[in-house]
Every structure is written in C-alpha cells, then in structure tokens.
Amino acid sequence: MSYLRLLWIFLRIGVMNELAYRANFWVQLLQSLVSMGVALAGLAVIFSHTEELGGWQPAELVALLGVFFLMSGLIGALVQPSMQRFMEDVRQGTLDFTLTKPEDSQVLVSISEVRVWKFLDVVQGAALIGWALAEIGLQTGFMHAASFAITLVAGAAIVYSFWLVLATFSFWFIKAENILVIFQAVYSAGKYPVAIYPRWLKMAMTFLVPVAFAVTVPSEALLGRLSTEVFWGALVMAVVMVVGARVFWLWGVRHYSGASA
Amino acid sequence: MSAVPAIAVRDLSKTYEVPVREGGLAAALKSLVHRQTRQVEAVKEINFEVAPGEIVGFLGPNGAGKTTTLKMLSGLLYPSGGQCRVLGFEPFKRQRDYLRQITLVMGNRNQLIWDIPVLDSFERNRAIYRIERTAYQRTVDELTELLDLGPLLDKPVRNLSLGERMKCEVAAALLHKPQILFLDEPTIGLDVTMQRRIRSFLAEYNQRYGATVLLTSHYMADVEALCKRVVVIHHGQLLFDGQLSELVQRFSPHKTIVVELENEGSDLSVYGEVVDGVDGRVSLRVPKAETAQVTGRLLSEQAVLDLTVEDPPIEDVIEQVFAGV
C-alpha cells in the first residue's frame, strides 16, 4: 500500500503548492460559478420552450449537469494536469527522470500534478445533484446509491484510461496534444443526454471519447433509469480499458526506453 | 569633437513598484483587495554620453540595472526620472522615425519565425521597415558575406543550431541599417567559437558603417574584444565610465591560479596569496605581471596534477570598483 502513501504525499505537495497561490482559489471559484451559471441559464432557455429533452425532465438534466461537473472536477484536478505534464515532458525530453525512478512509472505519471482548486467543481457538482434529487423527490435507497457510486468509479476509470492511452500515443506522435481539442469539444457535449445526438456522434461519445460512460451512465444510475445491460456494459468497459491502457502503457514505456538507449 | 552625442543620458532613473506578499490567509485575502507595494530603484540617476560610432560596453552583475537602462534607451520602458535622448528623440515615444534607426538584439530571445526559411523572416523585416528593394538586396548580400550565412538562408530557423540562429538574428536586426545597436547579452549561451565570430562581426560592422553600439554583457571577454570604453553599473548606479584598459589596470591587477597537487597540505604561500585551499585544490592570487613566472615555478617545483589560470570573476572586479568608490 505504499502507493497510497505516495498518492497522499503527492496530493499534499500539490495542495501546498496551490495554497501558495491563494488567488488561484478565487479565480477558480469565479470560473466554476460562471460555468455553472452559463450551463443553468442554457437549461433555462431550453426549458422555456419544452418540458422534456430527449426524455429527460428539467430537474433530471440538472442532475446530469451535476454529474458532469463532478466528473470534470475529478478529471481536471488530477488526471488531466498530470497527463498534460507527461506529454509536455515527452516533448521536452525530460521524461527520463520519471522512468528511472523505482516506483511504477504509470503511477508516478498519473499523480505528478494536482490542481487542487478544481475540486471546487466536484463540490459544485455535488450541490447540483443534491438540489436535483430534492426537486425530484427521489428516494435514494442503498442499491441506488451503490449503483451510482459504482458507475461513477467505472466512468472515472474509463476516462482515466482514455487519457492514459492518449498520453501513451505521445511516445510516437509528439503532436498528440492536439487531440485535446477534440476531447474538450466531445466532452462538453456530455452536458446533455447522449440520446439527443445523431447516431454516429453517440457512437463517438461512447467508444471514442467515452463521455457517455463518464456522465450519462452514472446520471442514469443516480436517477434510477439505468438498465442492467448498460450497468454491466459499463463495468466490462471499465475493466477492459483499465487493463488495455496499462498493457499499452507498458509497451510504450518499453519501446521508448529501448529507443533512447 | 563638438559633435552632437548620439546618446545623451542625464540623471536617468527607474523605480519599480513591486508587490509585497506576506504569508497567512488573512494577508492573502487582504492583498486581493489592497495590494501593498514597495519601491525598487533599478537605476539611480545615471549620467553619460555616447558619441556616434562609439562602441560602449555596459558591465555589471545580474540585476545591476544594465538591461533596464538599455530598455529605457530603446524605448521599451519610460524613465521614472531624468531624461535620455537618442539621436535627438525621446525613446519612450517610440516614433516611427526613431524605431527605424535603432535595433535591439536580446541574447536569449528570437524574433525570427520558427517554421519558415530565414530569408522569409528577412523579407518580413524588409516590408515592415520599408526598406527599398535594391538597398535591401545589397544589405543581405553584405551581411551574408560578413556572417557566412550562405547555406543558412533557405533553412527554417528550427533546423539551425543555436549559433547559426544567433547569426541570423543579428543579421535580421541589421537589415534596416540602424544607426544605433542595442545589444543585450548577445553572446549568452553560445560556444566560444561562435562568441568570437559574433564579436568580430560587430567590430567589422561598426568599422564599416559607423554605427553606435551599446553592449551589455556579464562576459568580460565580450567587452574586452569590442569596447574601448566601458561603463560599469552596480545597484543601479554608474561606478566607472572610461577606458577599459584603465578599468582592468585599476581594478583587476591580479590573476587567479588554481592548482591541484599530488601531495595535499603543501604550503604554497611563497608563490602568492593563498585565497582558497580545499581538497588539495589551492587558489592563488598573483599580480598579473608575475603570472607566467609563478606558473613556471609551480610546474617545475611542485608535483602538479592540474593547473588553470583564471581572470577574477567580473563580480570580484565590480566589488573592487564598488569598494573603491
């Protein structure tokens, strides 16, 4: 369990680093609030013209938005900055430091950078979810909460693995960073239920940039509208991606170290 | 020599306001609303004049105020006090006619465009400075010859080595045949051969076109090779303005010999002033005139593993200058 301790150390360092720039907290707070405001205003405009969107009620869409922010916060705080730092390191050639350390390279690379204030998005998301559940008057039983938690973790694992695969590509293609633009665009499509999109975009959002698993699926679990097939599908997908990403990563590392030797 | 000076600086000062950051959450929150600052005097009432065609070296350690002075003279910063005139203009007004007659080259910054051939970057400058085409072509040919740019002109800047890039940067900066050259650490990061190359080019350029050159550096070698006149700046104040030979003679009459012996613990004080002795490496300060003699004696009388002769670092010279004021 030394990896947990390692994670804790990195988190603490990351937090202390950020705390030195206290202004960042206020900037991030403002940005998070503006994002939330804009998204909610958008929903308000939409629901001034209709009562449901793609089979989802207004409060349900707020819950979806909450899960969206929750996931954004988790990814934006840890996964994204670390992966971007990694891709930068590959480009600058400073990666060798990480690879020569005794700890597992994947772990080190994954927790190398923390943006603590991004957790504000998580708090924001949770608040939205809380409000939405109260609005709907949904009774969250244990099974409910459990399936939400499980699909959330699965979703996070899937997104993390996606990022890892993307990062691994930069061993060969230094300009892999450009793909981030597409990631951002497709991910922001996840603010709305996947059902409203044309088929090919739905496919892309499920298998290419897995935002469907990150946002829509956990939201469906939360709201009790998740089918069993999708639930198990998400779990299988998570396992496949985590294992696959790791195998690809190890292969990439071996290839990279071999190349520069 | 009653000619109008190319550069005239009188009581020139520059003071910055620097934010003061305290620790603690309360102070941080307060600082978001009301920022506390303190004054930093980067340049304090300096005075000097430069005649057209002179090459003047600005010496001083990092943070002395050299770059700040240069930025004020080129027009990037406006002075907090005093005045400066370059070619009769007030630099900070950045009038077009002024900008067309000056150039600023900063050692570690590149203005050439990374992805296209050098010649294309030159073309952009030709257009921006509105250089007449035949004059431009002639200048390009001259600079190509002086700097050996022939094989480089067609290559994208990213394919050039650091030294090659610096040559091209310097050339690009001179396409409009400026009368005043401001050079801020132009040889920083370059290898010795390239440093020498750039220096000899600048000397040649000054000879041929009579351009006035203001050069800052913390490499003594830059100044020694190019400048008859040096201005020493330390803590924003002008400490010395005169001939280089005078400066060297007055303030660094010594050389340092660093010698590594087989048998540690020998007493070398008979050869010169022992400045430092760590792990068998002894530093000796000897008067310049005696350097060759002492070196010879050490080599013949001691079991020497390694021996180097060094100039005292510029900081030491400056300290001497400062101490002498």
Add this chain to the structure above:
Amino acid sequence: MTGLFDIYTTLFRTDLAVQFQYRAAMVIWLIGRVIEALVFLSVWTAVAESQGGQVGGFSAGDFAAYYIIMMMMGHLTFTWFMYEFEFRVRSGSFSPLLLQPLHPIHRDIAMNISYKLLTLVVMLPTMFLMVGLFDPTFNTPTWAVWAAVPVVLLAFLMRFFVEWALALVALWTTRTEAANQVYFAALLFFSGQMAPLALMPEWVQSLSALLPFRWMLAFPTELLLGRLEPEEVLQGLAAQVIWLGLAWGMMGLVWSRGVRRYSAVGS
C-alpha cells in the same frame, strides 16, 4: 499606402507558409467547431420534435440551416488573440513587437485572415457535408447573399477590434482567464449561439440590440437565412457601423493605456 500593401502581402505569404505546416492542428480545431455546432443543433432539434415539429418559428430543418450558417459565421469572424497576447507578454515576445515601426495589430490581422483563408479550404466541404447529413431548409433570396458581403466584412472587423481590445487585458494582468470567460459567456447568449435570439427571453433580445454580439453573429446568420426584411438589414448595417466605430475607439484607448502601463512596469 503602397508600404502597407507591401507589408500585408509579405505578411500573408509568410503566414500562409507557417500555418500550412500546422494544418493537422487546424483540421482538428475545425472538428471541434463542427461538434460544437452539432451539440446546439441536436439540442434544439430535440426540443422542436418534443413540441410537434417546430418551436418559435424554427423547424428541425430551420435549426440545421441556422447552426450550419452560424458555424460558418463564427469561423469567419473568430479570433484567438486573447490567448496569444497572454502568451506574448509572459514569454517576453511582446517587447520586440513594440520596437518595430508597425502597429502590431497589422500582423495579427494578416495572421487571422490568412488562417481563415487556409481553413476555408476544409470548412467549405465540411459545410456541404453537413448540409447533406442534416437536410437544412434554406430560403435565401439572392439579394441577401450580396448584402452579406458588407455585413460579414463589418462583423469581422467589429469582432476583431472588440476581441483585440479584450486580448490587451494581458498587459495589465496575467489572469486573463476570468475576463475571457465572461466575454465568451456573454457572446454565447447575446450573439445567438445558445439559441436563435427569437427564442430568448424578451429582456435578452432587447439587451442584445444594444450589445455588439448580435451584430457579430446573429445578424449575418439571420440575413443569410432570409429571415430579415431589407429595412431590418439597413438598420443592422447602421448598428454594425456604429459598433465598428465604438470598437475601434475602445481598442485604440485600451492600446495606448495598455502600452503605457506595460512601459511603466516592463516585462
């Protein structure tokens, strides 16, 4: 003026050469823009379907046409200098620009236009592809296409000056993200991107007449969709001219203040 013409042609030439080398990144950027348009398109199509086929005078086909044209208008008028300037100041590459006998805005205009010319090569076929996929309804009268030429030109210039002024915030602070975010939020709602302005609440519509955003995007889009009467177009043109003047004035003011501040503080 021949000097300026020579400057622009030289800048164009070299900018095209540089940008062509980053064509992969350009294509990827375009994909992002297409997806963005698709999101709005899909949302409003879903709303229309839930309301029996149309909402606020827009059918699914109308929304498709709206967002395809909006995507093109967005592409023709957008700038990125609010990010570029932050980088320039931070990396110190802004100072050399100040010492050249040319207002830096010219380089940026040239860079912006050459980028759009290059990406138009991919944007146009993409637009046709989307027309094929989404079956939009177009009712554009011929005169509107001609009127679109000055309208789009004015929209481009107006938006350029406004966003260049926004970019200059970098001369005061490194924290440009907040200002940028507020700007883009306002743009989203008042320019007709979030929803066609006719579908927005009354107060948004009134306010948007007073702000520049509508004249940047919604106005040219509605014109090209044949949704405007000639006199509305003339009124819109007048608004654009006024805003162009205001934007240009504001940009000049922010520039001189910004440079003064930058020269006081240094890089």
